[in-house]
Each structure stands twice: as structure tokens, then as C-alpha cells.
Amino acid sequence: MSEAPRGPVHVTAEVVATRKAGAYKVLTLAAPGIPERFRPGTFVAVSTVEGRLARRALWIHRVKPTGGYGATLEVVVDPVGAGTRWLAGLPAGARLDATGPLGRAFSLPKQPVSCVLVGEGYAAAPLFPLAERLRERDCAVTLVVAAADESRLLSALEARRSARAVTVVTADGSVGRRGSVADVLPEVLGQARAEVVYAAGPAATLHAVAAAAEDVGAWSQTALEAPMTCGTGLCQGCAVPVVGEDGVGRMVRACVDGPVFRGDRVRWHDLEAPS
């Protein structure tokens, strides 16, 4: 078995294509070295407009091993602030600094078990490549995709191709069921007889997922969406309170110790309402 290249690389990426996906913008980047190292759950940190120092951490949505530009990767941008609006406005041909893939990826089960994947908003991006990897291992994949409204629902059509069963939830009821992840998850976990739950999204949603998984005795792996200023672990800006294997509480970093954490290790109450 050949050894895959490891460790992140720092490269100048070129935007080779852009497309709108509801409220989001999907950028296809030619970034040599990053697609080859990608595993679902990892992310890429990119620079933004001149004068802005913080990097933006973007989930890697998809990688394509071949194409006119060689291997490419897709990232999903939610244009909510100065940096992400600048990114969303980039035309094909633009260049930007990119570092990746960064962070710890989702762990894959060795046995073909029943997996439920839960994604909210643009954070659902890494779940699609994860679903592919799980299906290669003969795992039964059930997807829950959630969002505030239809425009923020990522790849609902693609979800139906990636999974055995799909549940769509929107807060305003514009498509699928009205409500939140917490409302539908106990039922979905029961129907799927879930043994592992993978989730990506904001802390409150992940907390609900971790609690629901605990209730049915399933493992949970949660990919935390948090601002990561450097993405490499040195700035200590993305602190996450956890309980270690030794039962002792400590602060770890979302970017290098995560973004994927075991749901039962995160002190969710401390994360959601810091003192």
C-alpha cells in the first residue's frame, strides 16, 4: 500500500470556477497538494482581502482527482462578513493563499455499521465526501440536512444520491420538516438503529446531537464550526473546553485538536455560555 502524502501544505491557489448554491458560493480551487491529502472533516485556511489579517477556515466540500487543472477542491463560502463577502465575489482566475488540509478528520469505522450524518447550513459540506467513504465501507448511511431556510440548505438533491434515507429540516418549514435537528434526531436515530453519529454545525446543534447519540448508546463525532484565526494551532484563538481521557478538564484548539471531537468529550455548556 502506497503511503499517502501527509501534513498540510501552504500554496497559492487559483479559483478555477465559481457557482451559486442558494445563499452560498461554491469556489473550485486548484491548490496543488491539498486535494491529495484531503480526508473528510479537514478544512483549508485562506487569506482574504488586503489588510485583513485573520484567515478564513473553509470546509472542504469535495475533491476531484483529475481535470483540466489537475486535482481541485471545492469550498463553500457563506458571505456574512467582510472577508467571506470578498471571497464570495472572487472571479475565476483570482489567486489567494491557502493552507491545508488542516485539522483532524472524521474517524471511519472498521466494521460496516449504521451511520447517521447530521449537517446544518454550510457546515454540511464535509458530510458528502464522508458519506462516500462510509458507503465504500458498506456502512448504511442516513443523512439529516438542516438549515434556517431553503436557500441555506446545502446540496439537498445530492444528499438523496449519497444516502439510504434523507431527512430535511428547516427552521421556517420552507422545505422538508419544520423545526430543528434536535426535534427530528431521536426518531431518525431510532429508525436507523444508529451506531455512529457524525455531525457538523454550530455548537448548539452539535450539543443536541451528542446528547441524542448518548441517549441511544451511539458514538458521536462532531465537527465544530468556529472562527479559526490562524488555523494552525499557534494563536490559541479557537479554544474548546473538553474533558480528557484522564477525566481532567482542559482547553484544546478547534483547529488542530479538532475540528472533529468526540461528542461526549466536549463540555458543551461551557462552550455555548462561556463564563
Place this chain on the structure above:
Amino acid sequence: MTVDLAGLTLANPVIVASGCGGTGRELVPFGALEAVGAFVTRSITVNARPGGPVPRIVETPSGLVHAVGLQNPGLDQFLATELPWLAQRGVRVLVSIVGRSLGEYAELGRRLGRSPGVAGIEVNLAEPDTGGSGVFDAREPFQIGRAHV
């Protein structure tokens, strides 16, 4: 390119400032740590500190505003893990220290001063105690002078 810094000879004048290089390990995937003239650690305290709540770093149009809260593993853990790792890399190490009292500055200085692998000590006096972080209030020149003695 060698420079003399208060009697300390550095291979070149590039020094990684305190906090900007994390523990040093984070820089390794992107370049050789031993290529810099010296590496200044994040500020070390006698006892471990968990740091403050998030958000810790906020971007502004003119830079970053940060309040990490001196997160560090404490002196014992630093001497047991982070310092040996840095020393093995062959990089000149300057240890940044911050204390809650003059006694703590003295203890940090004494124990680090006799630790192999420490090329020098940087005294962090830029941490005003307005946030209740419990560090020695060194805003007055008089007190800064006392901490240096």
C-alpha cells in the same frame, strides 16, 4: 548575519515573538524552526492557566484584537515537555515569563535560569491586570524596575 543581543550570539536577527509561534511545534509543518535566530515562547506562569473564554481573537479593519488570557501549561509542565522539545531542535530559546508577584518572577527566573536549553528570559510586563487576570501589575515604571531586579 550573526547578531549580538546583550551578549547572546544569534545566527541571524529574526526572532519569533512571544505567542506568534505557539509552542514551536505548530511552525514545523511550514519551515525549519532552527532557521530562526531565536524563538520566544508564549508567556509561562508558575501555575498552569486555562486562558479566557472565546471569542479570544477578533479581526478589525486595522489588525487583530486579542485576549487569550495567558493560556499556558505552567512552569513544571513547560520544563518537562515544551522546553526539551525546543532544545532538541537546536533553536535558541528565550522564555517569556509573567508572574502574579515579585516572588513568582523570582521563582520563574531562578528555575529557568538554571535549565539547560534556555538562552535567555523575556519578562512580560505588557499584561495589565484590568481583566482580573491576577498578574503582577507592572504598569508603573517603578514596579517594572522592581520586576527586572
